[in-house]
Amino acid sequence: xxxxxxxxxxxxxxxxxxxxxxxxxxxxxxxxxxxxxxxxxxxxxxxxxxxxxxxxxxxxxxxxxxxxxxxxxxxxxxxxxxxxxxxxxxxxxxxxxxxxxxxxxxxxxxxxxxxxxxxxxxxxxxxxxxxxxxxxxxxxxxxxxxxxxxxxxxxxxxxxxxxxxxxxxxxxxxxxxxxxxxxxxxxxxxxxxxxxxxxxx
Amino acid sequence: xxxxxxxxxxxxxxxxxxxxxxxxxxxxxxxxxxxxxxxxxxxxxxxxxxxxxxxxxxxxxxxxxxxxxxxxxxxxxxxxxxxxx
Numbered sequence: 001x002x003x004x005x006x007x008x009x010x011x012x013x014x015x016x017x018x019x020x021x022x023x024x025x026x027x028x029x030x031x032x033x034x035x036x037x038x039x040x041x042x043x044x045x046x047x048x049x050x051x052x053x054x055x056x057x058x059x060x061x062x063x064x065x066x067x068x069x070x071x072x073x074x075x076x077x078x079x080x081x082x083x084x085x086x087x088x089x090x091x092x093x094x095x096x097x098x099x100x101x102x103x104x105x106x107x108x109x110x111x112x113x114x115x116x117x118x119x120x121x122x123x124x125x126x127x128x129x130x131x132x133x134x135x136x137x138x139x140x141x142x143x144x145x146x147x148x149x150x151x152x153x154x155x156x157x158x159x160x161x162x163x164x165x166x167x168x169x170x171x172x173x174x175x176x177x178x179x180x181x182x183x184x185x186x187x188x189x190x191x192x193x194x195x196x197x198x199x200x201x
Numbered sequence: 202x203x204x205x206x207x208x209x210x211x212x213x214x215x216x217x218x219x220x221x222x223x224x225x226x227x228x229x230x231x232x233x234x235x236x237x238x239x240x241x242x243x244x245x246x247x248x249x250x251x252x253x254x255x256x257x258x259x260x261x262x263x264x265x266x267x268x269x270x271x272x273x274x275x276x277x278x279x280x281x282x283x284x285x286x
Contacts (some may be wrong), residue, residue: 050221050239053220054217054218054243106253106254110217110218110243110246111245112232113243
């Protein structure tokens with residue numbers, strides 16, 4: 001399979017900082033809890049979307065990354081393909097803790113609904129009204145070759161016009177997101193080497 | 202009853218993560234769902250858990266919810282009449 005696809009935009013989110021195209025667009029206080037950072041980074045966008053506050057940390061991070069990278073971008077035909085290492089483990093643990101004490105079991109439905117890692121794709125889709133292909137994979141490290149082939153397949157088979165790909169890893173305050181847009185037009189070729197390079201910065 | 206309603210408003214804000222909503226913003230008769238606070242189906246489940254956890258009330262019939270969760274006033278009325286803790 002051969003296609004001509006390009007990486008057109010990238011966002012990095014880690015250590016209370018958000019960069020778009022390598023430029024810092026939002027920076028919180030170093031070492032501040034993720035919840036504080038996420039809330040402030042969201043408020044900085046001045047977006048009226050109360051549902052954000054109800055999301056778990058993984059969804060908040062994926063949502064923020066998508067929000068920053070999709071500003072001024074065409075969303076029609078946008079597919080989503082994300083991956084991480086821990087799945088929804090952070091929320092799974094919180095849910096498990098709520099049912100630990102058999103004499104005092106009050107699991108939160110709002111927590112339970114996030115015990116699937118692909119829920120973050122749903123949150124992005126709802127926000128941007130996407131009715132497109134989406135997939136979430138769990139890998140030890142970012143599978144650049146696999147993701148490159150998967151995104152190109154979506155483009156070549158006309159299942160998508162562009163693809164938002166990336167890594168959204170969150171577990172107990174350790175977090176990192178690297179999201180990038182793949183399009184049929186652009187300058188930077190969508191190759192495994194170039195994808196790996198995004199993860200070095 | 203006034204104290205219970207204030208307490209309930211605070212718990213609703215806390216449990217449902219209603220950012221930028223204060224106790225004073227919620228009127229006793231404001232609709233909790235629809236055009237009022239705009240709560241959704243997951244919020245409804247959280248309110249059922251809240252009734253159980255905080256007031257010892259188990260709602261087994263989902264049809265009850267529609268009338269009980271109309272407003273803070275209707276919730277407080279039901280809690281006052283049925284609480285076990």
